[in-house]
Amino acid sequence: YQTVVGYRGVNLSAGQRQRIALARALVRDPDILILDEATNAVDGLSEAAIVETLKSRAGRRTTIVISHHHSTISFCDDVVILSGGRVK
Numbered sequence: 001y002q003t004v005v006g007y008r009g010v011n012l013s014a015g016q017r018q019r020i021a022l023a024r025a026l027v028r029d030p031d032i033l034i035l036d037e038a039t040n041a042v043d044g045l046s047e048a049a050i051v052e053t054l055k056s057r058a059g060r061r062t063t064i065v066i067s068h069h070h071s072t073i074s075f076c077d078d079v080v081i082l083s084g085g086r087v088k
Contacts, residue, residue, distance in 0.1 A: 014041040022050065026057055036066040051075060 009017050018041045025033060035054075039047040047069070054063065055075040065073050073079055081088040 034064045
């Protein structure tokens with residue numbers, strides 16, 4: 001709580017800014033949550049923690065996850081793959 005983040009978070013790493021944005025989105029508890037590469041700037045341990053949090057907080061919320069990482073979408077009920085400009 002004592003960390004000075006600077007104007008627009010200039011003193012934070014990309015991963016830290018990403019985790020803060022995700023935390024803010026989860027605190028708002030929206031009915032629909034869209035995550036576009038939500039774990040691309042975090043390490044493996046942080047990615048696993050984020051995925052576990054998303055699993056536990058999913059509930060009846062509609063969550064759309066866009067990712068290149070299979071581990072990030074492992075908790076999803078349905079997966080749509082875009083390959084070569086086509087939906088599979």
